[in-house]
Amino acid sequence: MARETKAQRHERMREQYIRLIELYPLAQCSLNHRNEWELLVATVMSAQTTDERVNSVTPELFDRYPDAQALSQAQLWDVEEIIRPVGFYHMKALHIIELSEALVERFNGVVPHTMEELTTLPGVGRKTANVVLGDAFHLPGFPVDTHVKRVTSRLRWHTQWRKTNPDPVEIEKQVTAEFPPEWWADVSHRLIYFGRQICHARNPECEICPLRESCPAAPQFLAQKAEKEARKKYAEQRKALKGQH
């Protein structure tokens, strides 16, 4: 791909994002929640598991413990038992109880709505805080999860794309600079859907990808696939020829 100017990259990002809007007209958080506290707790539990698994335990958890006050007084073993299906349940149970205690002690049980305050809570990093800001408070928030990192790197939406471990804060800074703040949460949702369904970590489906024509990473992936196919065909033909003797 020829070297792009900043303006050309901006234009390409906009056009690619329009394709993502067409692909996913409805952008929304896939963690079920009724308020900011439920979303905060669900997001903390979503580390290293799927949103479906989290959604499978939250009805019982929030039925038993409907707010920070209630969860702050819970027995660890009881919470562990309820959230067991999400994995790492010892650590996560401890985190959500400690988080509720901190909310009660320092914020009167109310979830704060600034990045600075949210990230003082135990187990709450920048990604979780951005989810809560964007999806619960409808404030600017751009969560950078593993899908957002991977997809934006392949699309070269930032200058971190060459790095094995791109810095999520830098990605957030550079990508959000290209879109209006009221779009940020939706941009992140659509990149996540796209990363889950098409631009997989292994074996991205470049052949059917609507961004293929303008994706800088597509030629390399398509060439790798063609080579793999050719090798497979060669091996099959060799096997067939051997079988004839």
Ligand code: SF4
């Ligand atoms: S063309 Fe391939 S690498 Fe590029 S965005 Fe699409 S699936 Fe991902």
